[in-house]
Amino acid sequence: MPQGGIVKYHVKLSFEVDGLVERADIIGAIFGQTEGLLGPEMNLNELQRVSKVGRIEVTTSSTTNTTTGDALIPMSTDVDTASLIAAAIESIDKVGPFDCKFRLTAIEDVRATKKDDIIKRAKEIKQQWATKTISEGETMLKDIHAGTSVSGKLTTYGRGKLPCGAGVFDSPWIILVEGRADVINLLRAGIDNALAIDGARIDESIKDLCDTKEKVVAFLDGDRAGGFILKELKSVVDIDVIHRAPEGVEVEELTPQQITDILKNTIEEMNNPKPKPSLSDPNDKPMAEIAEKTFSQVNETLEAIGLDANKKEVFKVPISELVSKLSVQSGIKYLILDGIVTQRLVDGAKQAGIECIIGHRIANLTNKDGISLKTFTELGVA
Numbered sequence: 195m196p197q198g199g200i201v202k203y204h205v206k207l208s209f210e211v212d213g214l215v216e217r218a219d220i221i222g223a224i225f226g227q228t229e230g231l232l233g234p235e236m237n238l239n240e241l242q243r244v245s246k247v248g249r250i251e252v253t254t255s256s257t258t259n260t261t262t263g264d265a266l267i268p269m270s271t272d273v274d275t276a277s278l279i280a281a282a283i284e285s286i287d288k289v290g291p292f293d294c295k296f297r298l299t300a301i302e303d304v305r306a307t308k309k310d311d312i313i314k315r316a317k318e319i320k321q322q323w324a325t326k327t328i329s330e331g332e333t334m335l336k337d338i339h340a341g342t343s344v345s346g347k348l349t350t351y352g353r354g355k356l357p358c359g360a361g362v363f364d365s366p367w368i369i370l371v372e373g374r375a376d377v378i379n380l381l382r383a384g385i386d387n388a389l390a391i392d393g394a395r396i397d398e399s400i401k402d403l404c405d406t407k408e409k410v411v412a413f414l415d416g417d418r419a420g421g422f423i424l425k426e427l428k429s430v431v432d433i434d435v436i437h438r439a440p441e442g443v444e445v446e447e448l449t450p451q452q453i454t455d456i457l458k459n460t461i462e463e464m465n466n467p468k469p470k471p472s473l474s475d476p477n478d479k480p481m482a483e484i485a486e487k488t489f490s491q492v493n494e495t496l497e498a499i500g501l502d503a504n505k506k507e508v509f510k511v512p513i514s515e516l517v518s519k520l521s522v523q524s525g526i527k528y529l530i531l532d533g534i535v536t537q538r539l540v541d542g543a544k545q546a547g548i549e550c551i552i553g554h555r556i557a558n559l560t561n562k563d564g565i566s567l568k569t570f571t572e573l574g575v576a
Contacts, residue, residue: 201248203276204302205267207283213292215261217252223289224250224265228282236278246271247279264299276301348378351389352399361386367409367464369457370400370431372423375446376413383450385457388413391423396430404431411435411460415444432490435460473574481528481566482573485552488530489575498531500548520546528552535559535567 209220225238234240241247248268255262265283269276280298288294351358357374365387371377373390380388391400404410412427414420416439427433437456439445448456473482488499491510498516500508502525509526511519513533520526520542528550529543535553540562543551550566552573559567570576 200270201268201304202271203269203273204300204304205269205276205280205283205298206300206302207265207267207280207296208299209263209265209289209294209296211261211289211292211294213259213261213290214256215254215289215292217254217263219289220252220254220263220265221250223286223294224283227286227288228279231282231285232278236275236282238279241269241271241279246275265296268304273301273303347386348374348381351403352397354392354397354399356390356392356397356400358389359386362389362403366407367411368404368407369411369413370404370427370433371413371445372415372420373446376444379446379448379450380413380453383453385453385461391427396427401431409434409460409464411437411457413437413439413445413457415439416441417444436494471571471574471576474572478568478573481550481552481568482575484528485530485568485570485573485575488552489570492530492532493576495532498529498533500526501528501530503527517542520548537561540565540567 211220229237229239238247238250246269248270251266253263267279267283269279271279280301284296284298286294286296347360349358349360350356351362357377359377359381362368367387369380369385369388371380371388371390373392377388377390380386389400389403391397410431410433412424412433412435414424414437420438424433424436424438437460439448439456445453454461473479484501484505488501492499496513497510498513499510500519500523502508505528509519509523513531516531517538523546526546526548529548530552531539533553535551535556537557537559540551540559544565548565550568552568552570554570554576556567556569
């Protein structure tokens with residue numbers, strides 16, 4: 195193309211001449227026999243001058259008495275002009291003294307072809323660099339893991355090869371999470387004592403490991419499935435602390451900072467353990483045994499449990515319904531609750547014939563005669 199021209203279309207034609215001619219004869223016929231046919235502004239010479247038509251390329255092949263070949267005309271006009279020029283060339287019937295016939299084979303949109311080439315190349319680039327990026331990412335993770343202490347490595351536990359941090363074996367406490375991705379995310383936050391339960395069905399080996407720990411923490415997703423798993427988990431393992439990701443968020447989606455913020459109090463408590471509560475009065479040992487047995491059932495539930503003289507459960511109700519329940523209930527000797535022992539509760543318990551109440555705290559009472567009141571702390575439970 196002359197300087198400044200941008201090819202938009204390739205006009206492709208085939209020809210057949212009843213005689214032996216040269217390439218120059220074909221080009222001369224194209225220019226000569228279309229000149230003036232469509233007006234001066236449509237002459238090929240003029241279109242070449244204004245960079246609308248490029249250099250015409252011709253290939254020929256000769257036999258004994260005929261010449262055949264193809265012509266390619268690059269054009270930067272609109273498709274209407276390209277079509278008009280193609281039709282004008284098809285009207286050529288002589289090359290020199292010989293009869294000939296031109297036939298249009300295609301008007302090729304060069305830009306569309308370029309687009310296809312660009313898309314094809316873009317896919318190649320994406321494949322090449324995406325693979326490179328993934329490889330680099332894997333290498334980076336390997337480098338990080340290689341530079342991490344043993345306690346920061348991902349390993350497995352038990353016959354089921356449950357994913358866990360290497361710290362679960364030596365740490366005095368353990369964090370139970372839902373899956374492998376959660377364990378990895380806690381490792382990123384510098385916490386290496388997480389164990390994945392890996393499914394809604396709790397492996398028996400998890401219970402065995404938890405029985406050896408001072409504290410068992412559940413850290414589960416903030417969705418409905420997390421609630422179901424927590425319920426199943428509590429039926430198998432004694433959970434001391436429950437943490438949940440924000441509503442609708444999974445643990446594996448949390449940032450290291452969010453994980454640290456959620457577990458902060460539990461981590462501080464385990465790093466700076468308080469002295470274990472001890473039984474204040476040896477004479478309270480029978481009640482201490484009851485408190486120890488029922489504590490996990492009521493703690494953080496806002497519920498109360500009533501036991502008879504044989505220490506068998508008679509009822510379990512929300513704290514908000516407890517006083518009204520006592521007004522119609524008899525045969526209760528021990529009352530254990532997740533809450534504060536108030537004067538109203540003491541009065542209702544006396545009328546129901548209850549001899550002992552155990553709670554987290556005892557309010558300032560004006561009348562507590564005739565009934566034994568204890569806290570879990572006094573009984574060495576919490």
